[in-house]
Amino acid sequence: MPDSAPSETVSLQGNHACALGALAAGCRFFAGYPITPSSEIAERMSVELPRVDGVFIQMEDEIASMGAILGASMGGMKAMTATSGPGFSLKQENLGYAAGAEIPCVIANVMRGGPSTGLPTRPAQADVMQARWGTHGDHPIVVITPDSVPEIYMQTIRAFNLSEQLRVPVVMLYDEALGHLIEQVRVSDGGDIEIANRKWAADPGPEFSPYAAGEDLIPEMVRPGDGFRTHTTGLTHAENGFPTQDPDVVEQYMHRILDKLEIHKGLIESYETIDTNDADYLVVAFGITARAARRAIKQAHEQGIRVGMFRPITLWPFPVEAFESIIDGKRGVLVAEMNAGQLITEIERYRPAECRIEGLNRIDGETITPRQILNRIQELADRE
Numbered sequence: 150m151p152d153s154a155p156s157e158t159v160s161l162q163g164n165h166a167c168a169l170g171a172l173a174a175g176c177r178f179f180a181g182y183p184i185t186p187s188s189e190i191a192e193r194m195s196v197e198l199p200r201v202d203g204v205f206i207q208m209e210d211e212i213a214s215m216g217a218i219l220g221a222s223m224g225g226m227k228a229m230t231a232t233s234g235p236g237f238s239l240k241q242e243n244l245g246y247a248a249g250a251e252i253p254c255v256i257a258n259v260m261r262g263g264p265s266t267g268l269p270t271r272p273a274q275a276d277v278m279q280a281r282w283g284t285h286g287d288h289p290i291v292v293i294t295p296d297s298v299p300e301i302y303m304q305t306i307r308a309f310n311l312s313e314q315l316r317v318p319v320v321m322l323y324d325e326a327l328g329h330l331i332e333q334v335r336v337s338d339g340g341d342i343e344i345a346n347r348k349w350a351a352d353p354g355p356e357f358s359p360y361a362a363g364e365d366l367i368p369e370m371v372r373p374g375d376g377f378r379t380h381t382t383g384l385t386h387a388e389n390g391f392p393t394q395d396p397d398v399v400e401q402y403m404h405r406i407l408d409k410l411e412i413h414k415g416l417i418e419s420y421e422t423i424d425t426n427d428a429d430y431l432v433v434a435f436g437i438t439a440r441a442a443r444r445a446i447k448q449a450h451e452q453g454i455r456v457g458m459f460r461p462i463t464l465w466p467f468p469v470e471a472f473e474s475i476i477d478g479k480r481g482v483l484v485a486e487m488n489a490g491q492l493i494t495e496i497e498r499y500r501p502a503e504c505r506i507e508g509l510n511r512i513d514g515e516t517i518t519p520r521q522i523l524n525r526i527q528e529l530a531d532r533e
Contacts, residue, residue, distance in 0.1 A: 156341065161334045163298045163327045164189035164231075167257050168197065170305030171229050173337055175344055176255070177203035178228040180217035182210055182236065185269040186325040187259035190231035211236035215243035215256075222252050223381065224373055227309055231257035234276055235266055237283070244318055245284030246383045251316035251360070251368065251406065253347055255308045258320055259328040262514045271514030272325035274436055275488035280320050281465045287403065289410050291319045291417055292465040296439045298332035303342075304462065310345035311417060315409060316367055322464060324487065326437040326516055353377040358388040360402075366409035410466055418471065419462040424450070425475045428457035430529050433496055434485045435461055438517045442485060445522035454530045464492075473499050481505040481529040485517050505529070 161169070168190050171179075179194040191207070198205045204221070208214040211232055218228035232240060237258045247254050260276045262268030276283075280292045291311050295304045301323060308319040350357065350369035359379040362368045371377040380390035385402055387393045393402075410417060421439075423446060425431065434442040439460045449456045459475055461468055476482060482504060484493040493508045500506050509525050511517045 156335065156338045158333055158335045160331055161298055161302070161336070162189060163301050163323065163330050163332075164259065165193045166298045166302040166334050167231070167305050167321060167328075168193035169336055170302040171255065171309065172197055172201065172203075173302075173342060174227065174306040174309035175346070176227045176229050176309060177201065178218065178221040178226040179203070179230065180206045180208050180214045180221070180228070181230045181232065182208055182214050184211070184233045184236045186261055186328050187231045187233050187257060189328070190257055190259075194229075211239035212243065215240040218254050219243060219247055219252050222254050227253070227313065229255040229257065229309075231259070233259050233261050233269075234263045234273075234279075237276060237279065241284040244290075245286065245288055247318040248284065248288035248290060248406070249286075249383050249385070250381050252318070253312040253316055254318050255305070255312055256318060256320050257305075258322050260322065260324045262512075268514045270325065272437065272516055273487050273512070273514070274324055274438065275491065275512070276322060277464065277486070277488065277491040280322050287407060289315075289317050289406050290465060291315070291317055291410070291463065292322050293319065293419075293462060294322045294435045294464045295327070295462065296436050296460065298327070298330055299334045300462075301327065302334050302336070306342055306344070307419075310343065313347045314345045314367070314416070315413060316347065316370065317410070322436075324436050350375070350377060359390045360386065361388045362405060362409075366405050366412060414466060417463055417466060418468040420468045420471055421458075421460040421462060422475060423458040423460075424455075425457035425459065428455050429480045430454070430456040430526060431476060431479045431482045432456060432458045432485060432522060432526070433460075433482060433492065434458060434522075435464065435492070438485050438487060441517050441519045442522050444519035445526060448519065448523050449526045452527070454526060456526050467495055469499060472496075476500060476504060479504055481507065483507055483509055483522070483525050483529060485509040485522055485525075487511050487517060
């Protein structure tokens with residue numbers, strides 16, 4: 150493995166862990182544009198990719214960066230880009246193209262304060278809804294949100310696997326605090342990790358349709374140079390790849406690209422629970438805020454307050470069934486997030502009528518502390 154011995158435990162910054170995870174997953178193409186606080190991903194890829202016969206390109210902007218990785222992916226390579234909020238906004242049109250044309254790719258978004266150029270060097274968690282709905286139209290997307298440097302490494306590998314298996318863009322979403330945190334990571338030589346690759350079409354015969362799919366709803370991809378005739382467009386298309394406005398065909402296409410996530414949710418969804426079985430109260434948190442919540446929960450237990458935590462690792466699709474089973478019987482839920490209230494809107498959809506939902510929000514460029522979470526847990530318990 151570049152810069153380290155096989156399967157060695159090393160100290161890594163979060164952004165470097167993302168880069169090395171991508172390489173371990175088989176990423177061999179990166180196109181990006183420098184932007185704080187994600188630039189270390191591009192910097193590390195610029196060093197490592199040439200060592201494994203990969204390609205690094207610094208593009209002229211974020212729009213071109215997204216277009217470049219789509220072209221590379223269609224050319225048969227596992228491809229990635231990285232950015233932060235303002236650049237993520239610029240990527241949205243091409244991200245929609247990736248969703249509609251079903252082009253595998255991974256986008257790392259290291260969140261910072263906004264809106265606009267906002268707080269380039271400070272953490273935030275305010276791109277939750279942008280990650281899900283930033284591009285227009287109903288579209289399939291997977292969003293993964295780790296809470297540690299080792300998890301950034303492993304979940305980046307998983308992001309590539311999901312993207313390849315499902316032909317869908319996958320977003321790695323974490324904040325500046327994690328991007329610049331340094332922790333111990335076991336960097337694999339590849340022999341002990343599972344790597345998934347896309348399904349390649351094998352028969353270029355006259356009946357071949359590039360978007361025909363079986364029961365798994367995932368079409369095979371065409372490998373360049375294998376003799377296939379295919380057509381790729383961002384317009385709504387039939388199985389032959391050509392645009393259509395036939396309502397029946399359009400509806401079939403839309404259901405397929407959306408339902409492929411639904412029928413594979415067992416593969417996609419991931420979450421963590423802490424002390425939820427006998428808890429009266431529940432904290433929902435993700436990313437760096439979940440680390441503060443762990444400390445607060447431990448302190449609450451010392452005071453005799455029964456509280457647990459639900460942490461979505463796969464943020465989108467949200468793990469609804471798991472959450473509904475955990476929230477049942479809880480007296481109150483505290484949603485802690487570094488924004489003005491985004492994930493809480495999803496949580497409120499699934500709460501029982503008798504369960505109170507409250508938000509703990511911080512939007513000043515600082516992380517939420519364990520003490521802030523503990524204070525709100527105590528307030529929930531004192532109201533009983």
